[in-house]
Amino acid sequence: MKTNALLQNLQAAVRRLQTVVETELKPLSSEVLNAKARPESWSVLECLEHLNRYSRYYNPAFAQALQPARQPVSEAAEVRYSWLGRKSLDIVRPGNGKASKTVKHMNPAGSRLSRGVLDEFLQHQQELLTLLANAQAADLNQKAVPVEFFKLLKLRTGEALEFVVLHEERHMQQAQRAAQHAQVTAPVLMV
Template structure:
């Protein structure tokens, strides 16, 4: 995909994620946001806290990768690792994956501050996507969070973050609906 179209697509998705959180989750009572559809599942706030933990790592890593402007290539390219990582987090994928322990928020005491923090991360991500227009998105510059010797290309990492957020925001919305149904 051409770099400008790729970045516009990601920016549109980030705005959509922000809107969903602001309109569908933020107005809900905290008790509902902490409700779990099943004991082994995450609540909506746990889903978003999981994303916050990833944002705390990836937003600064992306900022470092984008710090050095370069001539952008016309096409965003993918490595084997990038394709595999993206396939794992695509929102349409029904396959569940275990998360690493320090990224698992299960059992955390959470408040709506989790949503507010997430929205701040989204503003940072939107700014990073603007900055990415002057970067080489095919440069391997972003260490994978759980195994930092491996690096994603900058474009892959940007797409990974957005797809991962879409997946878990959709999960949070499903969890809220299921918690509402269980309460009836």
């Protein structure tokens, strides 16, 4: 895929994520946002806190990787993928129904979370949009982004950006399912 097309697709996806939070999740009660379908599943806020933890790592890593390019990069350049990048993208792709274990420090299960998680998520998405705009002038094929759980491994900037957005889409779908379940199973108050 061409650099410009990839970045436009990622920006559109981030804007959709922002819209879901603003229109579907923010209006929900704290009870619904914290409800779980099962004790081992994540609530809406836990899904978004998981993404916030990733953003706290990856947004600064992207800012570092996207420092002004030494030489101009063509928007028509093809984004290339390493074996690690392709495998990582396949794992987090929203259509992949396989459950994945998360590393312990990225697992928010059992955390005490408030509605502030939603605001933090939206702030991270705004930062990500700025980073994606800055990526227009960067070499997305440069191996510059250390993998969060094993920093000796590096992803190419383009595949790392795509990984983060796909990961966010996957967990947003999970959050929407949690919200839907909580609203269906919420007790109805009869007056």
